[in-house]
Amino acid sequence: MKKRSAAVAVFAAAALVLSGCSAAQSESGDHKITFMGWGSDTEIAVFEDMIAQYEDKFPEVTVEYITVPAADFQTKLQTMIASNNTPDVFYLAPENVMPFADSGIIADLSAYVDDNELFEADNVWAKALDMYRYDGTTPGVGASYGLPKDIGPFALAYNKDLFDAAGITAPDPEDPWTWDEFIAAAKTLTTGSGDAKVYGSAPFSLESAVWSNGADWLNADHTEVTVTDPAFVEALQWVADLSLVEGVVPTSEEESSLPSFQRFMEGKTAMMGVGPWNQGGFWADASFAWDLMPWPVSPATNERAIWYGGIGFAVSDKSDDKEDASNLAAFLAFNEDAQRTNMEQGQAIPNLIDMTQDEYLTSDKLPANKQEFIRIIEDYGRRATQTYTYNSEWFGLFNSNLASVWTGEQTADEYTASVTEEMQGMLDEGIAEQAK
Amino acid sequence: MTTAGRVRIRRVQDMQRRERMWGLLFVTPIGLQVLLFCIVPIGIAIVAGFTNWNVIRGTYDFIGLDNFVEFLTDKYFWIAAGNTIYMLIPIPFYLFFGILFALGSHRGTPGNKVFRILYFLPYISSIVAVVVMWKWLFNYQYGLVNQGLAAIGIQGPDWLGDPAWIKTTIVIMIVWKMIGITSIYVLASLNNIPDVYYEAARLDGAGPVRMFFRITLPMLSPAIFFLTIVGIIGSLQTFVEVQLFTSDGGRNYSAATITYYIWQKAFVSNELGLAFATACFFALAILGVTLIQFRLSRRWVYEGE
Numbered sequence: 215m216k217k218r219s220a221a222v223a224v225f226a227a228a229a230l231v232l233s234g235c236s237a238a239q240s241e242s243g244d245h246k247i248t249f250m251g252w253g254s255d256t257e258i259a260v261f262e263d264m265i266a267q268y269e270d271k272f273p274e275v276t277v278e279y280i281t282v283p284a285a286d287f288q289t290k291l292q293t294m295i296a297s298n299n300t301p302d303v304f305y306l307a308p309e310n311v312m313p314f315a316d317s318g319i320i321a322d323l324s325a326y327v328d329d330n331e332l333f334e335a336d337n338v339w340a341k342a343l344d345m346y347r348y349d350g351t352t353p354g355v356g357a358s359y360g361l362p363k364d365i366g367p368f369a370l371a372y373n374k375d376l377f378d379a380a381g382i383t384a385p386d387p388e389d390p391w392t393w394d395e396f397i398a399a400a401k402t403l404t405t406g407s408g409d410a411k412v413y414g415s416a417p418f419s420l421e422s423a424v425w426s427n428g429a430d431w432l433n434a435d436h437t438e439v440t441v442t443d444p445a446f447v448e449a450l451q452w453v454a455d456l457s458l459v460e461g462v463v464p465t466s467e468e469e470s471s472l473p474s475f476q477r478f479m480e481g482k483t484a485m486m487g488v489g490p491w492n493q494g495g496f497w498a499d500a501s502f503a504w505d506l507m508p509w510p511v512s513p514a515t516n517e518r519a520i521w522y523g524g525i526g527f528a529v530s531d532k533s534d535d536k537e538d539a540s541n542l543a544a545f546l547a548f549n550e551d552a553q554r555t556n557m558e559q560g561q562a563i564p565n566l567i568d569m570t571q572d573e574y575l576t577s578d579k580l581p582a583n584k585q586e587f588i589r590i591i592e593d594y595g596r597r598a599t600q601t602y603t604y605n606s607e608w609f610g611l612f613n614s615n616l617a618s619v620w621t622g623e624q625t626a627d628e629y630t631a632s633v634t635e636e637m638q639g640m641l642d643e644g645i646a647e648q649a650k
Numbered sequence: 651m652t653t654a655g656r657v658r659i660r661r662v663q664d665m666q667r668r669e670r671m672w673g674l675l676f677v678t679p680i681g682l683q684v685l686l687f688c689i690v691p692i693g694i695a696i697v698a699g700f701t702n703w704n705v706i707r708g709t710y711d712f713i714g715l716d717n718f719v720e721f722l723t724d725k726y727f728w729i730a731a732g733n734t735i736y737m738l739i740p741i742p743f744y745l746f747f748g749i750l751f752a753l754g755s756h757r758g759t760p761g762n763k764v765f766r767i768l769y770f771l772p773y774i775s776s777i778v779a780v781v782v783m784w785k786w787l788f789n790y791q792y793g794l795v796n797q798g799l800a801a802i803g804i805q806g807p808d809w810l811g812d813p814a815w816i817k818t819t820i821v822i823m824i825v826w827k828m829i830g831i832t833s834i835y836v837l838a839s840l841n842n843i844p845d846v847y848y849e850a851a852r853l854d855g856a857g858p859v860r861m862f863f864r865i866t867l868p869m870l871s872p873a874i875f876f877l878t879i880v881g882i883i884g885s886l887q888t889f890v891e892v893q894l895f896t897s898d899g900g901r902n903y904s905a906a907t908i909t910y911y912i913w914q915k916a917f918v919s920n921e922l923g924l925a926f927a928t929a930c931f932f933a934l935a936i937l938g939v940t941l942i943q944f945r946l947s948r949r950w951v952y953e954g955e
Contacts (some may be wrong), residue, residue, distance in 0.1 A: 292705050314706065317708070319706060467791070605919070607919060615902040
């Protein structure tokens with residue numbers, strides 16, 4: 215009998231050890247918070263440095279920094295949420311704000327944004343903060359559920375040397391080219407063949423074309439798919455025809471063989487959409503002069519349009535140390551040294567408006583027209599349509615065979631007609647999900 | 651019965667009990683492992699397959715067979731099922747080349763050890779590194795494959811982008827990757843064939859071709875059977891190649907497999923219940939295929955005397 219109870223004890227001890235793993239952490243006197251993100255090696259090094267600074271400033275807090283490859287991040291995060299092990303601070307994509315807020319996963323930071331010792335909300339780009347707002351029905355307004363890691367305006371860059379050689383002058387920032395002027399210029403810039411081929415432009419931003427043509431993927435309250443709207447179809451076909459008819463853009467096979475970024479770097483593409491994160495690469499490797507210009511406008515509206523993106527920091531609603539976690543998020547988002555480092559490495563535009571004005575815009579590095587990034591942030595930039603919906607599967611479906619339009623297998627008309635019904639079904643599922 | 655006899659019986663019983671207890675104690679670690687990492691997860695998966703579990707919200711309701719109806723009526727599931735069956739194509743190819751290579755590097759061949767190491771390299775190389783390399787080889791404009799084809803006047807296809815070719819690319823890569831490990835297994839069983847069979851056959855006047863078909867092949871059949879079973883299961887579970895070669899399973903889902911479908915449902919669309927239901931169904935299907943193979947194997951696998 216004694217022996218049996220010994221065996222039971224061993225068994226029980228083993229079970230205790232197994233279950234005890236997770237409980238052990240919170241017993242230490244220090245506040246311990248976890249932070250999960252992804253990034254390139256340089257970015258991770260910047261973050262490690264920032265975290266060390268944070269720990270100096272708040273000595274009672276220890277931060278555990280978990281890095282995950284970007285592709286695995288969402289999977290890992292969901293697993294951690296499911297096992298009630300959500301990191302205290304983590305990267306938040308704008309499209310996750312609604313489902314995460316509704317499910318009580320991310321904390322409402324509104325009070326913290328209004329009153330804290332680390333930053334002034336007035337000194338942060340309003341659109342960067344708005345990306346993580348949600349009032350329970352509409353994204354972009356209401357309570358704050360995240361602080362911006364950065365805001366990424368997507369601007370049109372051009373190779374100044376190629377422009378000069380072709381005798382083309384870039385348009386004035388306030389007086390953009392029309393689509394026709396853009397095509398005319400791109401035709402002049404497209405030269406050579408084979409390995410020496412130079413294209414006038416990289417594939418044109420579909421968002422810019424669609425929005426500038428007065429269309430969108432969804433209607434204004436994001437409940438109906440509107441890709442069969444003639445203005446949408448026209449814009450999609452226009453983008454496809456830049457390659458198929460005009461021949462001023464690489465074909466989709468060429469694009470997959472050698473992405474435009476590399477073509478542009480090699481001086482084989484004259485215009486390409488870029489974000490602030492591309493600046494560092496250009497500073498290091500571009501052997502030509504370059505600058506930014508406004509996005510060409512459709513005759514339908516004469517309005518410039520393009521997207522801006524970004525990633526934020528969220529705080530777990532279940533965090534034991536919300537104050538410390540919020541401080542860490544704010545520190546990572548707005549710490550001046552880190553913002554300056556990112557700016558100097560050409561990774562991002564500072565989140566802080568005064569630093570952007572005093573240090574970024576006055577720097578003598580390229581592009582000369584840095585203001586174009588700012589115009590997009592403050593004036594004509596938009597959030598991507600799919601960040602307004604509960605899930606973006608409808609958008610994934612739209613993209614799944616878009617290449618058949620780029621290759622000319624289907625016209626824009628045929629393609630949009632073939633996907634609209636299924637897209638609507640997926641959008642409806644998302645709407646039903648939100649209503650739950 | 652005498653008292654002494656009773657005591658002896660008692661002792662024997664005590665001994666047996668003690669032994670049983672210690673035995674139980676020794677199997678506890680592995681038992682726990684099986685329980686925690688096999689039985690419990692499988693149980694959860696089966697139960698969750700009948701719910702609409704949403705991980706993010708942490709809510710679930712039992713919804714009966716709805717999940718099964720949903721994926722069985724989902725056209726993407728059937729596209730994925732078709733692609734999964736397509737992934738069986740590599741098996742006969744790598745079995746054929748694996749046997750050929752094994753015969754080539756068997757015993758007498760000079761430098762056979764070098765060959766064995768070379769064969770094995772693809773199998774132990776990191777799949778990510780391999781795919782990155784293959785993406786360059788099969789690059790439409792700058793890849794070695796298309797440049798080689800261009801040299802003999804053929805315009806190569808867009809191996810990675812064209813929905814009609816992406817699966818072929820994956821199949822070729824799997825064949826290349828699996829030949830090595832296949833030939834190692836075959837080589838091991840080749841070395842186990844006793845020479846006496848060949849000596850006897852030679853005395854009876856059999857030629858090399860006849861000896862191959864009458865002795866070598868039958869003696870290799872257990873290894874081939876094993877490789878077929880493992881190969882079919884492996885092929886049906888193709889996932890990493892799809893994820894690394896394509897984004898979102900390829901244009902029009904052209905390369906997505908069932909495992910990819912399950913992963914997508916679980917971690918992209920957040921429909922964990924649906925993913926579990928599909929996984930359970932798929933597990934049963936694989937089990938069924940494997941049982942059929944065992945049944946058929948009686949006809950062609952040499953089990954020894």
